[in-house]
Structures are given as C-alpha cells and as structure tokens.
Amino acid sequence: MKDYAGIIVVGIIAFFLLFNVFGGNDQRGMSGSATEDTYGELPSEPDRSEILNTIEMSEAKDIESLVQESFPLLDTVRSDQGISRIYMTKELTLKEVADSLSSAISPEEISERQENKQALIYPDHFVIIQESDEEAGLITIELASDEFVRNNYSPSFFQGLFLGSLLNRALGSNDWYDRRRSSCQQTGNCYGGYGMYGNYNSGGTSSMRGSTNRGGGPGTGK
Template structure:
C-alpha cells in the first residue's frame, strides 16, 4: 500500500509540473507575435521633449522613413507575422496632423492619403507609414512603419476607405483587384488587421499576440 501511495503521489506531482510547462508556452495564434512582455502601459518608453525632437529633425538628414523613426521617436512594439513585419513607434509630443507634417517634410512619400479623422496613411517605395490616434491612451499617436507585404496580406481593405484610392493600392501592391481579393480572404478568415492596438485584438479570428503591445487588432 505504501508503494501504491508513493506512485500515486509521484503521478500527481508529474502531472502538476507538466501542466505548468505546457501552459507557459506563448501561443500567439495566426502567426503573429509582438516583442514585449504583457503588461500595462503605466510606463511608456521614454520620449524626448518636443524641443529635442525638433532639434533632431533640424540638425539631421534621413536616408529613409525608417531611419527617421529610429532617430526621432521611441519604439513601442514590433509586429511580426508570416506575411510581413511592422514596427510601431509613438509620440505624445505631437498630434496626428503635426506628425504627418514632420514626416512628409523630412521624407516625402510617393503618395499621401486623405486624412480620415484619427488615421492617415503614407505610401513609400517599400513600406507604408500609418498614423493612428491610440484608442487606449489619450494624446498618444501611434506610428506604424509596415512593409508593403504586411499591409497587402494583413490589412482590411475597409481601413483605407476614403483615405487611399484603390487604384493607388493596386499600383502599390502590383495587383489588379486587391480590394475584392483581400476582402474575400478577410471574410473567409473571420476578419483582418484594422490597425495596431496596444492591448490586444478586438475580437474575430485575426488576433494579436499575448505579448505587450498586443499585435494587430481585428478590423472589419
């Protein structure tokens, strides 16, 4: 009886350890992962003052929009998928219109979208810059520098309604009918990316990671 009791106790202990090993696996879903660990944004990345940022812009020249972001604004997160990558930067020193003006003046885009309330899109040769007011943090502007592959394969077409003509998007992606083909794919997938959200997905099957920053939020 003593041996049976020892075996039972060992079995329970082994099952307990196995549960924690498998439960700790970071399952992100949909091939999406963020960079930072889950947590609140009580402490955002430290940002230079408005004056310091303006001085940097005045005293430096930039070879690309990525270079400008790296040298000017703090990085908040990275979104990596099996269909492209996006880097997320942030600022609370400038509003969305001001950020757009700064970027366009320093590194002129190939195409500038029509600003739609709390969001804007700029098209460059190899990437999109998507500006969006944070839904979670008042006064915070999110700056997403996304590879064209990421935008083409992950974004919901409706995100660009009224902002960029679909002819421009077709040209950027080298396709004839991106809107309809992507819309069908999004419907079959149960939703697509609707812009970065700080605390995870908003529902649907296309969700962000469990990491800090949350990855993509679902868009319709």
C-alpha cells in the same frame, strides 16, 4: 544495467515529445502586445522641439531610418508574412507627425486625415499615424512593410484614405484590394490597425493577439 539505462533514455525522450505536442504554447500567426488592462509606463521621449529638430536636421535617406531615430519604439507586430513596428509620441499631434515626416522625406502618396488617422506611402513601407483610443494624447506611428500590409491588413482600414486602385498600384498588384477584401470577409481575421492591448480588430468575427515585444528608441537609454 544497460537495459535499464536504455529504458530511462527512451522515457525521457518520450516525455519531451509529449510536452512539445501537448504542453507547448506556440502561437503561430500574428504576435504583438499582450492583452492587458493597463499598458504600464510608456517609453520616455525628448520634448517637442527636440523631436522636430531631429526630424528637420536628419540626414536619413529613407523613412525607416528617419522614424527610428525620431521616435521611441512602442511595440512590434510580427506575422509569418511581414513585420510592423509601432513608434509613439505624446509630444506631437497627428498633424505635426505627418507634416514633419513628409516634409523631411516626400512620400509617394499621402492621404487625407480621416477618423483620427492618416497614412503615408513610401517605397517598401506604409507609415500609418493614428490617435490612440487607449491612451489619451498618444500618437502611434506604425511603420509597416509592404509585405505586412499586403498579407495582413484589411482593405477596409484604408477606406477614406486611399482608393483601391491606388493601393493596388502601391502593392504591385492589379486586384489586391478586391481579393483581400473577399478573403477578409470570409475569414473575419484580417489586421485592422494597431491596438495597444493586443486587439488587432478586423471588423470581423475575431481579433489577433500575441506575446509582448517592446522597447528601444530615443530617450530609452539604449
């Protein structure tokens, strides 16, 4: 009986080892919203005047806290090197979001508005504000860590927003822009801005997708 029990135990261990090697669905690299035909119900949010009042009256000392308390969380994009949280509003325009945030906490750099997007640079974070291509009237507010931008973003995304030399300085490098551009051209697999249905277009030959990770924020009942 002992011999049979040993064989059974060995067989169970072998099964799980084979499952982990061949049957798992571990997707390394970047993850975010799953590819979908429709997003479903968006997070609820306060009305326009309440959002603006929350920002104006906030005692937040940093941009991360200010964005978190002012807008509902839509999605989270993770990679092996950094994290980017996506917030949203349908109550404010792109200009209102950028102006209200920069008035409450001054950024180190603020870009012009180009192609329905604008970016603010703060210590430790980039705030990238865009008009959604997928949902009419929706503004996404991407709160990306410096680490996430440095290791995932394609420099081409920032064309018309910031000079390469400014990005180098903001990311603590002398040559980030050129090195990253060369890498992105070779791989075609750099992050090029948030897409609600899992497509993180790089302008290259592929895109990045992952598993859904949404929720939180004001007005969600949490």
